[in-house]
Every structure is written in structure tokens, then in C-alpha cells.
Amino acid sequence: MHQVVARSTAAEPLLKVSNLSRHFPVGAHRVVKAVEQVSFEIAAGETLCIVGESGSGKSTLGRLVVGLDVPTGGAVTFAGHDCQPKRGRSGGRGPIQLIFQDPYASLNARHRVSDALAEVVRIHRPAIGEAAVSARVDELLVQVGLSPRDGMKYPHQFSGGQRQRICIARALAADPRFIVCDEPTSALDVSVQAQILNLIKLLQREQQLTYLFISHNLAVVYHIADAVGVMYLGRLVEMGRKHAVFGQPTHPYTRMLLNAVPKLERSPDAALAANGEIASAIAPPPGCAFHPRCPLADARCAREIPQMLAQPNGTFAACHAAEERRLPF
Amino acid sequence: AEFRWASSGDVQSLDPHFTIETFSTSMLANVYEPLVRRLPDMKLEPALATSWEQTNPLTWTFRLRQDVTFQDGTPFTAADVLFSFERASSPGSAIKGYFAAVDRIEATDPYTVVFKMKRVDPILPEEISAWLIMSKAWSEQHGAAKASGAATAAESFATLNAMGTGPFHVVTREPGVKTVFEANPKWWDKPQHNVTKATYLAIPNQATAVAALLAGSIDMIYDVPSDAVDNLSRSSGIKILTRPELRVIYVGFDVTREELLDSSVKGKNPFKDPRVRRAFAEAIDVQAIKRSVMRGLSQPTFMMVADGIKGYNKDLNIRPTYSPASAKKLLAEAGYPDGFTLGMDCPNDRYPKDEDTCQAIVGMLAKIGIKVNLLAQTKTRMFPKVFSPRFETSFFLLGWAPSSNDAHSAYERLLYSRGRSTEKGTYNITGFHNDQFDGLIDAAGVEIDPVKRQAMLDEAARIVQREMPTVPLHQPLLVWAARDGVTVEQYPDDFFPLRLVRVGKTGG
Amino acid sequence: MGSEPLLSIRHLEIQLAAARGEKVAVDGVSLDVAAGEVLGLVGESGAGKSLIGSAICGIMRHPARIGGGSIHLEGLRIDNLPEKRMRALRGRRIGTIFQDPLTSLNPLLTVGQQLEETIRSHVPVTRREARERALSLLDEVGIPRPRERIDQYPHQFSGGMRQRVVIALALCADPALIIADEPTTALDVSLQAQIILLLRRLVRERGMSMIIITHDIGVVAELADRVAVLYAGRLAEVGAVTDVLSRASHPYTRGLLRCVPMIGVDVEALEQIPGAMPSPGATPAGCAFHPRCLRRSAQCDAEPPPMRHLSGFEVACWDPHLEPAPAEVGA
Amino acid sequence: MVGYVARRLAQSIIVAVAVAFIAFAVTDHVGDPLANLVAQDASQQERDQVAAMLGLDAPFPLRFAHYLEQIATGNFGLSYRTREPVLKMIVDRLPASIELSVCAILLALVIGVPMGVYCGLFPKAWLSQVFLGIAMMGISLPTFLIGIFLILIFSVWLGWLPAFGRGDVVAIGWWTTGLVTAGGLKALVLPTVTLGLFLITLVIRLIRGEMLEVMREEYIRFARARGIPSLSIYFRHALKNSIVPVVTVLGLQFGSVLVFAMITETVFSWPGIGSLMIQSVTTADIPVMTTYLVMTGVLFTLINLAVDLLYLAIDPRVRLAGA
Amino acid sequence: MSLTAPSRSSVALPVPLARLAAVVADLAGAATRAPLVALCGLVVGLAVVCALLAPWISPHNPYDLVSVELSNAFLPPAWIEGGSSDFLLGTDNQGRDLLSLIIYGLRSSLGIALLATATALLVGVTVGLVSGYVGGFLDSVLMRVVDIQVAFPAILLALLIDGVALSLLGSQRHQSAAVVVLVLSIGLSHWVQFARAIRGSTLVERQKDYVSAAEVLGVGRVRILVRHILPNVAGPIVVMGTLNAALAIISEATLSFLGVGLPPTEPSLGTLVRIGNNFLFSGEWWIAVFPALVLAVLIIAVNCLGDWLRDLTNPKLA
């Protein structure tokens, strides 16, 4: 609550997330804190990327933002309105849409593409006639680089990349202003990934879309982001403008991630030597969750949870070592 | 020698006063004995009573056999008879009907009992030939002094245990599975049997029982499915015993309701018209039923009592000729030229081929334009429906065998007007009502002169045949099958006493 | 190339039985792996990489089958060996690592049971010895406190640890060649780095050869000595990693390298190869890549290009002006 | 663990009460108990008297409460038909049913498992087709007909085996067994085969299906790639993994075993609780029916528990929540 | 109205048909590659045709009691001495033509099996879908219901339903309602397996992204359930339904054996077998054997088709 809200920008935010938490009960007594006290803001027309290892809570955060899941605590404010979905009701906040990682699982195999799109168009533009609906469907298909004729086909008749285009078209059919992209390219080949990333960027420019882009591929993040948030075990540990985070990462975790990225030449063994694995979310380490893997950890790290603080390089980071100026620069 | 026999049911209880069912009584009569028992020709012979006489119109005196001991060694005396009377006429008993005419019973000495009657009853010994005597001491000692009728809340010792004076005693009893008997060496009578151990097996599936007989694992089947008869008689080593049962299978009409229950005729009851009843009678081809349904194992009849029952008169046994054409005409005359629809109730597990018989009748009636919706169901479902107090039927098939082997009781129960007396007309499902008939029955009930009595019964039979509230069909044949070498006596009332069984060399 | 290669694949063809006839999934692939060498096999999904891998270990199964060509291991032809002899080779001479550590381990057997069973299938040792070996293997692949963990079940291990167990299983009988089919794809960057490091160390310490199958050029760059680029079941380019990455000559390889975003490289839009790779049976005539190729000529759709030996690498492309061009990536 | 079992047992009591309720409510309509209790010609007054004695005139909830109270003290009442204590009737007949079912299940496992494994491993082999053909037999004819055909062939024509009953049984305490006498064993053969045939079918099909799927699992491929011998792959790896779902399904199939046992028992006059139940249904013997249903309800939940515990023993992945 | 709309719908309409045709063609193609399966298909097809056309193809009408002659009872098949060419497979105990009875019996058996399966499907699929999708308390309650239902074995349940129907409807009504009672009894004792299976796959499907996508896109819950999830879990239903239909035919026969089947005046295959059963030991074997044979062949064929379909549609076994 007294936490500093990590602002990615000075502009008026379109989406504001404050102290968002989501705990899943496991068994009778324990909980997984999949998302814990996460706060950030995104300005209209920008892209905020969330990175982190598997299990760090990225997807959960994304689902909370679109309203597929109900937070345990905190709030999501969109365009100034608190948009709390009711528990047990179908999710869905028209202007906020979601694109999934797996283009194979996210399309209903039994529905023709045009039907899938038309269904959404009808929901979000209820007043328009059938002719207008089908015109709109064609328009959407063209927009994502498919032809109107493709609407007659079933998803299985498309390649992964084309399916992802259909997913994007379907999201666009809801006339969104904000799209959460949950690893939209990680199931795709690099050549197709490039096509999709270009499409996403193009749409942003054309339609002033705002993205929350989730990925664990740092290179993709670097390409697409305006601002970057790094998550570890449900918490944001570092956040800032792209160049600051990639250029002069503050948090040791960010640094570790960056080091582990394979380069196009052979890295020395030492550079690759990432430590350990992400801890169990059911029993996270006390204090700074990262401390067992952190080369800079000391007694305080094992005791106290660090706060998000502004750093000299312009990012916000939650690290005692940074606060104590113990970072080896 | 050992003897094993089977049928599809089992005695429900070993308590001799629990049920009136022939089968149970017959089985228990091997352990318990009556005062008078029957010979294979249905004549009475002394059992626990050595002699009896109607000392005056309202008194019957029985002299008891001396030197009879129960299987536990205690002597048999008049006290046991008195006790058995109390027990059998108590509310829990199923056989209290035997004593409908008895007022009270007294012992004048340890071996003489006197029945004081409410009314003249010329056939008391006939009526009590299935009344089995229990030991007073044994029953009281085991808390079985009360008949364990259905309504008693606690279980009774006598349900699973039996101890009488009879030729056999029960060794083991597994209800619904088997009951093992052993010969009673101290039996008062000279054994005519040579059975040392007898095992009764309940085999619900008749086909299985037939297979078991063919395979030699049992010696006799007590109720052979008629379809298996041909095959069994062809198999070597097996003989078939048949004899007309003292039961008459008949169909009856509801002649009292204003409108039939399940019929296309609304607002009136076609069976009130005697022409309709006659049309039905003429449309039923009993010979065809005998040939194709009963496979020859029936004896067609037009009397409501069987040949062999006291009061039967073969001169009266003349059936209207089978004639669908005449039947159709009668229907047309009655105002049903196109026939009508009605429901028929039929048991499917009570009499031999009961359901098939009904089905055949349905087919025959179809030919005169009567469409019958046949409802064949188990007796546990059908009987409550058609008997008192519901009488919920318009047209039905039933069988009847008077337990006293006397026509009078059959007429009195089945056709006497309902509601005139608590004891008469209780089974009058048809609702038949004829004052002349009722008068004849009342008179015959107290008539001691056999000739006059027979004349009254004949007149009653004529009324029934004329009015036709019921149409008798046939007496089914009792069919037993035994392995060669086994000698059994087949009683017409379906009794099967082990005391007359002999197992020859071939019988294992 | 003077000495006899450890593994030699010649004109390998793999067919897939389909509803109507057969589809060619791998078409005339020839590859050599020298002793101690790490060969990277890259290509997009469906290019046929895994099929080649399973052809080498002889665990191909319906509908796939080897339709032609030959595979020699240490001079022995193995593509047509009877199952019995092949089984002796599997694990003993050829080790395998599959992509998904979660599904590669039998959930009902402890890690120790699986290791011991594998060791005893190949080496005549007692139960105790097998257990000792298993323990030292676990230690070698970097599992801390192996004595505690050997009797645990796979589900009690984390993803990275499980992949280490899979690697240990592949090493049980000390094979000469390891086929690692996407060993890091299911893992995070940090775990991927750890596994790369482990494999690198094992190859170095044990002097094994390895074929690493991946679609991540970065992994190849980190691990492999040579790289073979596969497109639609055919080899597009084979050469030393440094050469291929720095001056790829096949238009497909170049496209592949350029379409990957790089940290530190700011571009508004990525270069992209239009279209998608054809699936088996739908391969166009001529060069399989030609519909997507910006430099195609008339010849390209007529006949598939032969492998051409250029300085340092082999390329299958008709482009007459083909010459090694410096890659503009990785600046 | 103990807590888990206790909780499951508590659940089984709830299920039993629910089953009792339904059984009580339903059997209440199966027939008029009075019809079988009082003489056909009984007067209305007599009927009312009996009804009052049995408590049949009380409102339904009261009767149910009374019934629960009774069964809680182990008093299941008397059979309407025979006036015997229901519990005794059932306990007397339990050994016969248990011996038959267990033998049939064993037969099914001994024959069905190897056949199923073979069919799963070599789905295209001709022998697999033969096995599947045999399996098909078990479900292509109604059990009663199979039983009768078997009797016709083996008892009537060949005269090898008895057609009905348990043969000679020996009592060991309250338990009666036919397993120790030649006659008892002979009598067991046909019913066991009749009941087992359906189970064999079930087992073959289940094992085959599971084996087919398990054999496609990645860990089987990986085991092959490590050069593990085929036999070890088939039995140590594949079969073990196939068994788990098979156990579950078999547990769920317990109900059908009961039903088929019911018919088998009827056909062979096997003195078990199944034939008792059928008799009770046809005679509207409500106390017996209700007790049977309650007992099978409890038995079913217990079997489910046993299956879960077995699951636990076989599959280390299953961790009991909160255990 | 723009021009695109009609053109779209005109294209749209044939597509499902075309798909169906393609599926049928595929199945037929696959079946011809397995001659046994083709044979089974033929058998089932023949049975269905017989059932549908019973009044036209059967030589006699066994329901028309006027034409049935009791004197024709127990005639053996035509090729046996004493047989009549009028009655190809002989006659039953009432003199009805066995062949006609079998054809009409097929009609009842198949009808009851289909209706019962449809009932089971309707209940099972609804419960399964709702339970799986809504989850939570409702799910627990429904699954307990399933548990309890399983404790009432199928045939037992049927006996009970029969009894209840009898006392509720009154026996006269009951007779005419025999088919309804049978359908309900069999259907209601078979729905559990559908509910379990559907719930299982609904739980899986519910987690899939396309469902989340539909939720995010604002599609209503009922629509999601019916239009999105149902088609995706429906695949196994067809196979299970096929196998269940075979089971239902058997159940009907067994119920008949236990005395709660159709009345003998309107026989099904099961009733015929039950009736014939009585004559097995009397030498009139044909009354039992022919219906039993037809029953067995039909069930084997249906099962065979079901198994084959299952293996065909199981992606894991592809």
C-alpha cells in the first residue's frame, strides 16, 4: 500500500493495476501466491512487457487484467473505471482483449473462422445487420493478412501462424483498446514469429492499441516493448523503460536472465552459469524470494521483502543490494 | 436311501400356521401331522386321530392316537391339540379359516377332543385335514406359542425350526436354497417309504431344474414346466407322472360395475348382458388351448369344481359348443357388432401356462372383434389388484381349488353375493349376485343328507352355467417328473408326502 | 573428412504412410558426424529433424519408415539391423535425450529404478554396482545430494532436474553418440543456459559426439561445432557454425537469421520470410523453398538444387551468384 | 492418511443414508406390502391393524427416521416374506455371493489381463482378433442365455458339471465355502464362467485400450531408445501404467458385477444375495430390498475407497489432499 | 442487403452437408479397408432397414391376432420335417410366424435401445456439461448424485422404476406404458457413464484457451456450453452411444428375463429369447435360437462398429 507505483511513463495511464494479488488455494491449508502485490500503469498506445521464468505469475497477471480471473486483492482500473468482474460470471471486458500462447488451443476447432468472428462482432456491435457483420468479418480478415475466402475454412486448415492471425482478428472484432498478449509467438517458428510480431506492431500503430505483452523471450521483449516489468515468484522485481532495463539492469535477477540468453556466438561458461531454479510457489523463500539464487544475498535479504524503489538508471527495482548500493557495477 | 427333489419355490416358513399354501403345507406335513390325513384318492384316513364322529349336529368328537411321541421325545396329548387350535385360530395365523364354523374345542380326557360348532358343519374333518399339530411344550419353551403370522413384529423360533410327530425331521434349513430332512425312527406309523435322508432344493429357474433332473443331480421335480414334458418323457431313465389337478382354471367377468375399468364401452357394462358372456364362452376354443398351449396336459371342463371334488357332477359338465360365428351373432344382438376393447388381468407365475392361456384367449376373442389389452403380471401384483377389497378387474383368469375338497366351499367363496356375510362371497370377484344361488348355498351348508346336498349343489351349478359369471376352462394336469426307480404318490391336490416315496436301486 | 566419421548418413529418405499413398518427409539427407563433434540440426517445426533423430536410433514407427539411403555408425550399417541387435546399440552406442522431460520418464518408477534398469540392460553388473553407477551419474549431471534423490519419483523433481535425469539416463552405458532432440525447448532461459552448459561439459569431458536438434539458432551457436539447416525434409545448408552464422549463403538460412529479434538491435519491423514451410506431401516442385524465396529464378521451380560445396560449407541453391555474404546480424 | 480414510468412511455413511433414503422411498412404491402380509380375504379392519403394527400408517419421514434408528442399531427388521431377520438372511447368503464374485473376478484377471496385454501390444496380429472375438462374446448375448446354454452343454449333454446350486459346502464358522470340496468346486465352474465372461470382456477391452495408449507414451519411446528389453518394456513399464485406470474402471464396474451376479445366481439357483434380491423384488419384500440396497451402497463406497487406496499404492503421483 | 450476405449463406449451407458427406465417405472408405467392419456395418444397416420397414417386409403381421392361428403353434422351420413354407423360421407357441416376430422384435429392440440411449445421453450430457463447467458446489452435489446412482446397479434400478411406475401409473396404464418404463429404466441407469465422461472432458475443455477466449470476448455462458464446449466433447459421445445402444439391447433382454420387459403380445428380441428360453428343453429350439442368433449378431455388429469408431476417433491411437 505504501508501495511506490512503478510508472512506466509520465503520461496519463490507460490501465492502472494497483496492489493486485491472486492466491490459489492448494490442498486444505496452503496457498500459491501466483500474483502478489503487483502495481503498474500503462499509458495509451504503449506496450508494457512482462518477463520472468515459468511459474512467475505472468499468465495469471494477464488473466486478472482481462477479467478471466478474480483477484484476491487489489484492483484493475481501466480508463479511469474500476472494472471488477463478478465472481462466477463469464469474464469479458469488451475493450480489453487477450491473445493466447497456443494458437491451436485457442480456436474452437468446430467453428468456421467466419462464424467465430461473426459471433464476436454480433456481441460487440449488436445493432448492425447481418450484412454489416459479414462485411466486418471480411475486413478483419484482410486486416490480419488473410483473405475473406479463408473465413469459410475451419481452423485445422490453417498453419500455426495463420491461426494466430485469426486469433488476433477475433480479438480485434471486439473493438478493443487494450490487448493482453500472453506469449503470442512462443509456439511459433521464428520465421512466423517475425510475421506476427510485425503484425502486432502494425496494428498498434494503426489503431492506437495498448499492449500488455507477456513473454519469456527477452529478445522478443526487447523488440516489442516500450517498458518492461520483470516478475519473480508473483512479484514485480524490476520495472522501467526498455533501454534502461536492458542496458543497465538493476536487479540481479534481471541480470541473470539477460546473461542466460544464448547469443549468436559461443558464450564463456561463466557467463551462462545461471544459478538454480525458480523456487516453489507454494513455499516461497522468506524475505526476497530470489535470495537463494542471488550472488549478492545477505542476511537481510533472507528476512525482509524488498520494496520497489526508484533506481539511478531510471528503473524501479525491489532489491536490498541496490538500495544499499552494493551492486557490482 | 437318499432322495432329492426340487421345485421353483420354497416354503416361506417352517411355521405350519404361517400360510395356507398347498405347497408349504404339503412339505410341512412331513414333519407335523394333522388329525386326519388323506389317501392318494383323497379319502380320509386316521392320523393323529384314530376315529371321529359327529356326535350331534353341533359337536364333533375326535379320539386321539396314543403312544405317539413328538420328535423330541415328549408324548402327544389332547393338550397339544388344544394348543394347536388356539395357535391356528389366533389372529397371526393364516389358517384360521379352517375353523370358521368352530366355536370352541375341549378335551374331555387326554386322548379325546370335542369340537363345539357354531353351526352345523358336515365336513369338518375334510376342512381340517391340513391343520398340523404342534407341541405345546416345545412351542412355549421356544417362545413360539403365537403363530408367526405376517403381522407379528418379532421373529419366531418356529420360522426356521420344526418339531412335530411326523415321519421326518428337519436337519438343516437354508431358506430359499434347501431343506434337508431325515427319517424319524420313532414314528408311530409303519413306514412305507425307504428314504433315510431327503433334500428339498428350491430351483427358481425351471429350465435349470429340468437340466438338473436330466443330469441326474436330482431325483424328482415337483412342478415340471409343461414344455419340458415331451423332452423329459423321451429321455431314458425319467418318467412323467400326470394327473388332473383339483383346480379349475376359469375366466370371469365383472358383472356388477356400471362401467368396465379399461374398456372402449363407456357408460355401461357389456358384461351385464348375458349374451355377451355367452359370446365370450362360445368364442373360446378350449380344445385348441389344450392342444397347443397346454400340450395335452389339461382336461377341459365346464364345471367350477374339478372332477374329484365332492359335489362334482359329470352329467352337468357340458360346454357350449365352440362357435365364433354364433358368438359374433350374440355380440351383434347385444349391440356390439364391431366388438369392443377391454383389459384382461392374468397371472404369469401362478398356474401352468397361465399367461400363454390368456394370450391364446386374447387371440380367440380377437376373431370375434373383441380387442383385449392383456396385463399379465406376477401373482404378488395381480392378486392384490383383483381380490378383495379392490376387485379391480373387468375380465380375468384365475384358478380355484377348494381346500376342503368340497364344491360347497368353492361356490360359497367365489360366487355367493358379496357383502351379505363376512365369511361368504369373499372371493367373489365377478360381483355375481343371485338370490336363488345364495339360498341354495346357505341350505347346502347345513344339509347333512348327502343326496339332498348334492341336489342343491347341482342346482347351484346349473345356475352358474346358465348365468355364466365365470367360464371354466380346464383342469390342468399335475406334472411331476421322477427318475425311474423312484416311486411317488401323486395326489390330485398336489400334496406330495415323503412317507409314500420309495427310492429303488437305480435311484442314488 | 579424412578419417572415418562416427556417424554417416547417406541419402536418407523417410516416408510417411498416409491415407492415399506415402508422403516424403525427409528427402535425401546426407550428413556426417565425426567423433567428438557436435552437430546442430536446425529447421522450422515439421522440417523433419526429429524423424532423422529417430531414424538414427531405429525407433521409427508407423506411419513413418525409412524409404531409402543408409546410416552407418562406426562403420556398421544400422538402418536395416534386426531389432535385437539394434536394441543392443541403443543406449550402448547411441544415447537419446527427448524434448519433454516431463513425459520422458516413467511416472511409476523411481529415478533410481529407471537408471539401474538401463545400466543393467547393457552392462553386466550387480544391483549394487548399478546403484553406485547411477549415483555417480546423477552427481555428474549436477543433481545435488543424489543419495537422497535417487529413490524419488520423477514427479518429485523440478523440470530442470528432470531433464538432468533424462540426460543421466542417456549416459548410462556411456554411448559414443548422443542425439538430443530439443533438450532445452521446454525449459526457461535460465534452465536452458544450465543444460547447455551441462551438455557442453559432458561432450568435452567424455569425448562424445552429439547431434543437437533444435529450432533455436542461439542454442546451436552455443553448443554446436557444425550446423545443418533443414527445410521441408531437405538440407538447405551445412557448415561450421561460425561460418553459417556469420556468412550464411542460402536465402532461407539468411532469412532465418534475420527474422530473429536481437537484444540491442532496434528495428521498427523485423525482416520476414513470407508464407510458411510446406508440410510433407505438399512440397512444391523444384527447390522446396522457392515460393518463399526472394531470389528465385526460373530454374528454382523446375528441379531441386543439388548440394554445392562452397568454401567451408555446402549449400543447396540454384542462385548462380551465390557467394558467402557477411551476415548483418549479431552486431 | 488415517484422517483421509476416516473422512472417506464418514462420506460412505452419508452415501449409505442417501441410498437408504432413496431405497426406502422407492421400495415404498414397489408394491403393497400388505398385499403379501395379510390373507387375500382379510377385512379392512384386519389390514389397518397389521399396518399399524408394522408402523406403515405413520407418515413417511417418521417411518424413515424410525428405519434409520433401527439400522443404526443393526436391526434391519424381518423379511415380510419369510419373517426371518433380514440381516441373517443376507449374512447366510453372503459367502456364496462373495465366493462366486471373487472367483469370477480372478478368472477374469487371469485370463483377461494376458489377453488384453497381447491385444494392446500387437493390435494387428490375428491372435488379437481372436481374443477380441472372444471378448465380444461376453457382451453379445444376455448373461442368462449364456448361462442356460452352458447348462445345456455341460450339464445336460455332457453331464460333466452340476447345473445348479453350490454343491457340497463346508461350514467354517458362519462362513460356508464350496472351495474345499470337489463337488463345491465343480458347482462353481459354470456360474464362474458365466459371470466371468462379461468381466473378461471388460478386462480385455480396458487393458487393450490402455496398453495401446501407454505404448504411445513418450517414456516408452524413451525406454526403447535406451535399449531396455522388450519384455521389461511391456510388463514393467507399459502394463504397470495401464493397470491404474483399469483398476478405477473395474471399481466403478462393481455395480455391474452385482447385477450380472444377480442374473447368474438366478440362472444357476446360486444361493447368493443376488438371487435373494430378485426374489424379494418379485414378492415386494421391502425390508430385504432396502437392506440389500443400503449394503451395496456402503459396499460400493468402500470399494471406491479401496480403489483409491490401491491407486495410491500403485501411483506415487497421487497425493492425498490434506493427508 | 449487400451481395455478400446471400453468397455467404449459400456457401455456408452446403459446407456442413459436404463435411458430413466427407465424413461418411471417409468412414465408408476406412470401412472398406476393414472388410469385417464393412460386414458389421451391413448387418446394422440391414437391421435398421428391417426395423423401419417391418410392416412391409415381414411375411405376417404378428400383431394382427385375427390372422394368428393357435393351431399353427410350434411349427418347426420350413426346412425341417413338419415345417411349413409359410413360416420360414417356424412359429412360436402362439402360432405366430417367428420370422415376422423377429423383424417386429428388431423394431422394438432397436427403438427401445435408441430411445433409452437418447435418454441417457440427454441426462448424462446435461449433467456432465453443467457439472464440469459450473464446478464448485453444484459439481459436488451432482457428483454425489452420480455416486449414489452408481450404487443402484442398472438392472436393479430398472426393476425399481418398473415397480414405481406400476404403483404410480396403475397397472392398466402401466401395460401401455411398458415401452416408456423400459426406456426410462434403461436410460436412467446408463446416464452416469455419460455424465462422468462428459464432465471429465468438459473439465479439460474448460481449461482450454478457446473457452477463455470466448469468455473474454463476452460470449454468454449457455452459448459457450452449448456452442463451444459441447461440440468438442461430443466426439466420444457418438462412440459411447453406439456401445451403449448395444448394452441397452442386452439390458432390455435381461429385464425381460426378470419379468419387467415388454408384454409378449408386443415382443422384442429380448422377450422372444425369454419366451423361447422356456422351450429350449422341449425340443422347440428355434423359438429361442433364432432370436438369440439375431440378437447376438446384431450386438456383435454394433459393438464391432463402436470399437472400430472408437479406435478411429482416438487421436492417441491414430
Ligand SMILES: Nc1ncnc2c1ncn2[C@@H]1O[C@H](COP(=O)(O)OP(=O)(O)OP(=O)(O)O)[C@@H](O)[C@H]1O
Ligand atoms: N488455477 C490455478 N490453481 C492453482 N495454481 C495455479 C493456478 N494457475 C496458476 N497457478 C500457479 O500460479 C503460479 C503462476 O502461474 P502462471 O501460469 O501465471 O505462470 P507463468 O509465469 O505464466 O508461467 P509460464 O511461463 O510457464 O506460462 C504457478 O506456480 C502455478 O502453478
Ligand SMILES: Nc1ncnc2c1ncn2[C@@H]1O[C@H](COP(=O)(O)OP(=O)(O)OP(=O)(O)O)[C@@H](O)[C@H]1O
Ligand atoms: N507419426 C507421424 N505421423 C504423421 N506425421 C508425422 C509423424 N511423425 C512426423 N510426422 C510429420 O513429419 C514431419 C516431420 O516431423 P518431425 O517431427 O521430424 O519435425 P521436427 O522438425 O522435429 O519438428 P518440431 O520442431 O516440431 O519437432 C512433420 O510434418 C510431421 O507432421
Ligand SMILES: [Mg+2]
Ligand atoms: Mg504462462
Ligand SMILES: [Mg+2]
Ligand atoms: Mg521434433
